[in-house]
Amino acid sequence: MDQFISAFLKDPSLKNCQQLAVEFLPHYSTLISKAGGMLSPETLSYIQKALQEGKLTDMVSQIQEALTAAENASLEIAIIGESGAGKSSFINALRGLSHEAEGSAGVGIVETTMNKTPYQHPKYPQVMFWDLPGTGTPNFLPDTYLEKVGFANYDFFIIISSSRFSLNDAILAQKIKDVGKKFYFVRTKVDSDLYNEEKTKPRTFRKERVLQQIRDNCLANLISTGVSEPRIFLISNFDLADFDFPKLEETLLQELPGHKRHMFALLLPTISDASIEMKRRLLKEKIWLEALKSAAVSFMPLATFLSGFDLPQQEQCLKEYRNYFGLDDKSIEEIAYKLSKPMEDIRGCLKCLDFWSLVKDDSMAVKAAKCAESFYAVKGGPESSVIQGVKVYFLRLKFLDTVADDARHLLNKL
Numbered sequence: 001m002d003q004f005i006s007a008f009l010k011d012p013s014l015k016n017c018q019q020l021a022v023e024f025l026p027h028y029s030t031l032i033s034k035a036g037g038m039l040s041p042e043t044l045s046y047i048q049k050a051l052q053e054g055k056l057t058d059m060v061s062q063i064q065e066a067l068t069a070a071e072n073a074s075l076e077i078a079i080i081g082e083s084g085a086g087k088s089s090f091i092n093a094l095r096g097l098s099h100e101a102e103g104s105a106g107v108g109i110v111e112t113t114m115n116k117t118p119y120q121h122p123k124y125p126q127v128m129f130w131d132l133p134g135t136g137t138p139n140f141l142p143d144t145y146l147e148k149v150g151f152a153n154y155d156f157f158i159i160i161s162s163s164r165f166s167l168n169d170a171i172l173a174q175k176i177k178d179v180g181k182k183f184y185f186v187r188t189k190v191d192s193d194l195y196n197e198e199k200t201k202p203r204t205f206r207k208e209r210v211l212q213q214i215r216d217n218c219l220a221n222l223i224s225t226g227v228s229e230p231r232i233f234l235i236s237n238f239d240l241a242d243f244d245f246p247k248l249e250e251t252l253l254q255e256l257p258g259h260k261r262h263m264f265a266l267l268l269p270t271i272s273d274a275s276i277e278m279k280r281r282l283l284k285e286k287i288w289l290e291a292l293k294s295a296a297v298s299f300m301p302l303a304t305f306l307s308g309f310d311l312p313q314q315e316q317c318l319k320e321y322r323n324y325f326g327l328d329d330k331s332i333e334e335i336a337y338k339l340s341k342p343m344e345d346i347r348g349c350l351k352c353l354d355f356w357s358l359v360k361d362d363s364m365a366v367k368a369a370k371c372a373e374s375f376y377a378v379k380g381g382p383e384s385s386v387i388q389g390v391k392v393y394f395l396r397l398k399f400l401d402t403v404a405d406d407a408r409h410l411l412n413k414l
């Protein structure tokens with residue numbers, strides 16, 4: 001069991017809570033990834049204060065509020081760029097859709113309107129990508145553009161180009177900064193730059209050097225137009241795992257507020273070990289917060305609302321984890337198609353599909369019983385709700401690790 005939670009279960013006295021208040025932040029920082037966790041600095045200090053004062057009800061409501069906020073978080077992502085720059089391809093990639101999938105953004109379609117187009121995430125309806133017109137159209141007016149597209153609604157802006165960024169891009173970036181929003185430059189199609197360079201200069205071609213040249217050119221170009229310290233990410237929409245996309249993911253995660261960070265981590269395509277690990281960390285944090293909340297609730301008088309060991313609920317949880325890591329039935333079907341293998345072969349190598357064997361795992365029951373023993377010492381007798389809570393904790397961790405391992409295993413095959 002997590003050290004912090006067992007120390008709390010063993011001794012919920014005010015004196016021990018005060019000790020735990022001291023240990024809370026250092027312990028929390030070991031749980032989260034370098035991109036950050038889902039609690040805001042304010043929530044962290046509220047929880048610390050509640051522990052310091054032994055106000056468990058306050059701690060429970062803080063955790064509950066944070067969990068609800070993370071679950072209901074919405075994201076509105078603005079993608080700006082000229083027709084042909086790769087906006088639709090980028091949006092499809094982030095939505096985990098192939099260009100031929102139903103509901104995907106039409107690729108290679110020349111845009112003639114100045115309208116913005118919304119694309120909802122197929123799994124997370126509260127996540128919306130907005131395809132916004134580029135700054136190169138004759139009607140682009142830097143002074144009114146942001147007002148026109150309703151800038152206040154977006155969480156951040158991505159300015160896309162497949163060649164140079166223009167003066168108008170730089171002007172727009174400055175305006176975005178002025179209204180207190182974040183922006184990132186994304187330079188697409190680096191795969192084709194590399195291909196062309198290699199074709200034309202096969203003897204002197206060096207991948208890293210070409211990429212550095214593209215980066216330097218974009219930087220010089222933006223700096224000369226007045227953008228200070230522009231952040232540019234080189235990507236290929238055909239291969240997100242390569243180039244700077246992983247760095248872009250991490251930067252965006254770091255810069256989003258905690259509750260949105262959780263949502264954004266869930267929607268990221270499982271393209272690399274790093275993205276699987278980021279998802280696993282955030283979900284592990286959620287399991288931990290839920291366990292800490294249940295532990296605190298069990299010490300509150302008349303606490304009748306502890307959720308028990310409800311099997312359908314656990315099965316649903318495993319299903320959600322599979323969904324988050326792209327191992328839901330539909331995704332497995334697509335993976336089988338990509339690998340040209342029968343679906344049963346793919347399913348056969350996934351441990352996360354067997355709910356019952358995960359639930360029946362004996363080692364988990366032993367762990368739960370061992371942990372609950374420390375609790376009997378305090379309360380003087382087995383409290384079934386606590387044992388159930390502890391079992392849920394271990395079971396969810398097991399689900400999460402199994403799904404993440406399966407995702408990693410499949411990724412290596414792709």
Ligand SMILES: Nc1nc2c(ncn2[C@@H]2O[C@H](COP(=O)(O)OP(=O)(O)O)[C@@H](O)[C@H]2O)c(=O)[nH]1
Nearest residue numbers: 083084085086087088089107108189192236237
């Ligand atoms: N090589 C390469 N082609 C890309 C990339 N992104 C988009 N494309 C191609 O560029 C064309 C325009 O892409 P699209 O996504 O429709 O751009 P949009 O007009 O900005 O929405 C299409 O033929 C895409 O297949 C990329 O990263 N690399």
Ligand SMILES: [Mg+2]
Nearest residue numbers: 087088106109
């Ligand atoms: Mg398009």
